[in-house]
Amino acid sequence: MLHPMHILALCALSGAAHAGPIYKCTTGGKVSYGDQPCASGSATQLGAAPSPAADPSAAKELQRQKDLLARLQKERATHDARQAQAARSDARAYQAAAVRQAKCAGMQQQQSKEQQRLAAEAAKAGGMGKAQRDQRALHMARAVDAACRR
Numbered sequence: 001m002l003h004p005m006h007i008l009a010l011c012a013l014s015g016a017a018h019a020g021p022i023y024k025c026t027t028g029g030k031v032s033y034g035d036q037p038c039a040s041g042s043a044t045q046l047g048a049a050p051s052p053a054a055d056p057s058a059a060k061e062l063q064r065q066k067d068l069l070a071r072l073q074k075e076r077a078t079h080d081a082r083q084a085q086a087a088r089s090d091a092r093a094y095q096a097a098a099v100r101q102a103k104c105a106g107m108q109q110q111q112s113k114e115q116q117r118l119a120a121e122a123a124k125a126g127g128m129g130k131a132q133r134d135q136r137a138l139h140m141a142r143a144v145d146a147a148c149r150r
Helices: 004-016 058-125 130-149
Strands: 022-027 030-034 042-046
Touching: 058 130
Parallel strands: none
Antiparallel strands: 022 030, 022 042
């Protein structure tokens, strides 16, 4: 893909190219063109078109486009930096959520085991210590809820 600056440079260089005389040669009914007169046959020198006059506003236009390019490159760099920062922030948030989810799953598993243990203890002891078991179960449920709620 050609960059606008490359196109401008090519346009500037094409105006600077020097065109010499062009000769039309006719030899044996065949016509050829060249930059040197024919050795045999008839040669006609063709007039070269005059080179265009230098455009006084071309330098200003070139500078304007350079300034525009610099501004656009700066905006692009700023945009890219913001996107990279957002991606890093998203990655940190995702990692923190994964850690929280793993902690929550571990606590839920621990709560399930604790409930099974308390149920087995209740079956052995009958009605003794029920308030204390209920208090432990409630404490565990609150801890799990606090960890998994976020």
